[in-house]
Amino acid sequence: MPEEFAIQLENLGKAFGRGRQRVDAVRNVNLGIQTGVVFGFLGPNGAGKTTTIRMLMDLIRPTSGQAYIFGQDVRRNPGVYKRVGALVKEAAFYDYLTGRQNLELLARTARDYRSGRVDYLLNQVGMDDRADRPVKTYSTGMKQRLGIAATLLTDPELIILDEPTNGLDPDGIKDMRAFIRSLAEEQGKTVFLSSHQLREVERVCDRVAIINQGEVLREGAVSELLGRRSELRIRAIPIQDAHAVLSKEWQVTSDGAWISVRARPNESPKIIRQLVMFDVDVHEVVVAKQSLEEYFLTVTKSNDPTRRESEPLQKEDEDV
Ligand SMILES: Nc1ncnc2c1ncn2[C@@H]1O[C@H](COP(=O)(O)OP(=O)(O)O)[C@@H](O)[C@H]1O
Ligand SMILES: [Mg+2]
Numbered sequence: 001m002p003e004e005f006a007i008q009l010e011n012l013g014k015a016f017g018r019g020r021q022r023v024d025a026v027r028n029v030n031l032g033i034q035t036g037v038v039f040g041f042l043g044p045n046g047a048g049k050t051t052t053i054r055m056l057m058d059l060i061r062p063t064s065g066q067a068y069i070f071g072q073d074v075r076r077n078p079g080v081y082k083r084v085g086a087l088v089k090e091a092a093f094y095d096y097l098t099g100r101q102n103l104e105l106l107a108r109t110a111r112d113y114r115s116g117r118v119d120y121l122l123n124q125v126g127m128d129d130r131a132d133r134p135v136k137t138y139s140t141g142m143k144q145r146l147g148i149a150a151t152l153l154t155d156p157e158l159i160i161l162d163e164p165t166n167g168l169d170p171d172g173i174k175d176m177r178a179f180i181r182s183l184a185e186e187q188g189k190t191v192f193l194s195s196h197q198l199r200e201v202e203r204v205c206d207r208v209a210i211i212n213q214g215e216v217l218r219e220g221a222v223s224e225l226l227g228r229r230s231e232l233r234i235r236a237i238p239i240q241d242a243h244a245v246l247s248k249e250w251q252v253t254s255d256g257a258w259i260s261v262r263a264r265p266n267e268s269p270k271i272i273r274q275l276v277m278f279d280v281d282v283h284e285v286v287v288a289k290q291s292l293e294e295y296f297l298t299v300t301k302s303n304d305p306t307r308r309e310s311e312p313l314q315k316e317d318e319d320v
Helices: 049-056 078-083 099-109 117-124 140-151 170-185 198-204 222-227 239-246 265-277 292-303
Strands: 005-016 023-034 038-042 064-069 084-087 158-162 190-195 207-212 215-221 231-237 251-255 258-262 281-288
Touching: 005 049, 005 190, 023 049, 023 064, 023 190, 023 207, 023 215, 038 049, 038 170, 038 198, 049 064, 049 158, 049 190, 064 078, 078 084, 084 140, 099 117, 099 140, 117 140, 140 158, 140 170, 170 190, 170 198, 190 198, 207 222, 207 292, 215 222, 215 292, 231 239, 231 265, 239 251, 239 258, 239 265, 265 281
Parallel strands: 038 190, 038 207, 084 158, 158 190
Antiparallel strands: 005 023, 005 064, 207 215, 231 258, 231 281, 251 258
């Protein structure tokens, strides 16, 4: 396995239960995650994200396939976890100790621990002012921040976070997003995070795998996945002529003075040239990128046309 892969999953599968009770939580997942990227594992609740991460962390045994971290089969080479920091569920802390005391306690048991790191991390996750209060007074979001600080104590190269912004308020989400980006951009870390929030993944991740009902449906650069199906909205006169010209080559719909063209983003100049060539006046052009949410719905629908969205993805507020 080449070192440039932080994570590789090969035909990874997990079934819980037997017979009629059998649940195929993860089915035949293949993924390669390169070092230095923020990779999003996106899917609705129950898609199989946590189960995949638990196999990756060797917390449960796969029914089929293998997981590799830095080229090492995790079941055979547990030593590789020295290079990994993971937050898989809400971290367990001592309630009666303060956040700082909890981290210091963990730090003492961690190898390669440098003094000053606890202070540094408390600051990084925005907890300096609350570090000296007992954990029992913390909100879910504060515990989440402390949990992330704890995963970073040993300065791991790969950071695995299961739904890292769960329980955070809008400001907390913003901070967390900036912090995760800085881990990759300033410190060269690889981050693998799961999320059921499209905007989260859209804004934080370089690459994304979309998982639903245990299957990875798509994988790619966030920009590629979004750019592929963009829509060009054009206000043109006369609209009938615009429709006639463009519908020869593209999928076109029109309403009122506007015409919508399904095209790749780099086809815009060609589309406009065509209109000009046929004496259509172009008044306005708007490129409307498909959101990841719309994209996800198209992907899951095309995957199984009989299935309706029983578990819609949760939306965040627009401006978070
Ligand atoms: N220990 C378990 N026993 C039985 N079923 C489980 C267990 N853990 C998860 N599942 C099932 O596996 C599927 C995937 O769950 P999970 O990986 O937690 O999804 P996600 O993290 O994407 O929300 C769900 O249908 C869930 O009910
Ligand atoms: Mg989960």
